[in-house]
Amino acid sequence: DIVMTQSPDSLAVSLGERATINCKSSQSVLYSSNSKSSLAWYQQKPGQPPKLLIYWTSTRQSGVPDRFSGSGSGTDFTLTISSLQAEDVAVYYCQQYYSLPITFGGGTKVEIK
Amino acid sequence: EVQLVESGGGLVQPGGSLRISCAASGITVSDHYMDWVRQAPGKGLEWLGRTENKVTSYTTEYAASVKGRFTISRDDSQNSLYLQMNSLKSEDTAVYYCARRSVGMDVWGKGTTVTVSS
Numbered sequence: 765d766i767v768m769t770q771s772p773d774s775l776a777v778s779l780g781e782r783a784t785i786n787c788k789s790s791q792s793v794l795y796s797s798n799s800k801s802s803l804a805w806y807q808q809k810p811g812q813p814p815k816l817l818i819y820w821t822s823t824r825q826s827g828v829p830d831r832f833s834g835s836g837s838g839t840d841f842t843l844t845i846s847s848l849q850a851e852d853v854a855v856y857y858c859q860q861y862y863s864l865p866i867t868f869g870g871g872t873k874v875e876i877k
Numbered sequence: 878e879v880q881l882v883e884s885g886g887g888l889v890q891p892g893g894s895l896r897i898s899c900a901a902s903g904i905t906v907s908d909h910y911m912d913w914v915r916q917a918p919g920k921g922l923e924w925l926g927r928t929e930n931k932v933t934s935y936t937t938e939y940a941a942s943v944k945g946r947f948t949i950s951r952d953d954s955q956n957s958l959y960l961q962m963n964s965l966k967s968e969d970t971a972v973y974y975c976a977r978r979s980v981g982m983d984v985w986g987k988g989t990t991v992t993v994s995s
Contacts, residue, residue, distance in 0.1 A: 804981035806922075813974055813985035814914075814922065820980060857922055861981060865940045866912070866924040 766790050766860050770869035776877040783845040785872045787858035792839060795862060802862035805834055805843045808871075809854045817856075818843065850876065879903035879984050881975050886989030893965050897989050899958040899975030907931050907953045910978040913960050915971035916988075923971075927978065928958065965993045 767790040777783040793802045801821045806814035816825045818834040821841060831846045845852055853876060858869040885897035899911070913925040926939040928949045937949050948961040958975055970993050976982035 806982075808922075813976075813987055814982070815985070816981045816983045818981075823980075825981070825983065859922075859981070861978075864938050866927075868922040868924070871921045 765865055766793065766863060766867050768858055768860055768867050768869040770856075770858055770872050772872060773870070774873040774875065776875045777845075777848045778877045779850065780847050781877075783848050783852070783874055785843040785856050785858075785874070787836075787841045787843070787869050789839045789841070789860055793860045793862035794838070801837060801841070802860055803834070803836065803841050804859045804861060805832075806857045806859060806868075807852075807854045808857065814857065845874070848874070848876070879977070881977065881984055881986035883973060883975055883986040883989035886973065886991045888992045888994065889965055890995050891965060891967060891993055893993075894961070894963045895965065895991060896959055896961045897973055897991065899960075899986055901956045901958070901977075904977060904984070905953075906951055906956050906958055907935075911949075911951070911958050912976045912978050912982055913947075913949060913958075914974045914976055914982070915969075916974070917968070917971045920971075925960070925973075962991070965991075967993050969993050 769788045771786045795802050803821045805818040808814040822834040833844050835842050855871045855873050857871050880902045882900045889895045912927040929936045946964045950959045972988040974988045975986050977984040
């Protein structure tokens, strides 16, 4: 199984500041057919289901604000919130969909400082 | 509007069985890969399994933690997905979500809660 490791477990960021979440996969999740990594990011607010933010490492899902961006390659990936808003308080998960079983990172809780 | 609605959760004794449902609207379940994911209280997300679409003959795959105990099925006439859970354990207590898989899981239901306790 591919193990997804997120860091940090939590972070507190001031409104308007940048938040950076890291995700590392235990092996490459590069999909050779399109040369993109099979890595997605989700946002989960309390009492709600997860919401897909980004797929193929850096492609934003329709309707996701452009302050959310994804980057990375190989086994190291990053989700960046460029200017944190109050509504971004949530837990964020990375996920690999390269191979079964699909696996998620442990989550990163983002709070306002 | 695309919507998934889970139902059928509840309290069940250890060793018991339960079937939960996922009713779809705005999409045709048979056209899509569909996943089941759960979240134990205060914990992260765990993929349980998926059923593929008619193109791949509805192949199902399961996580090791539930293989042999859980079964995914679908009823195209009801446009619904099901998760049959047998030999339930206390560690199966969680919110259970169904989700559509396109690239990533782009549509999720609100979840149904399963509590395994005596």
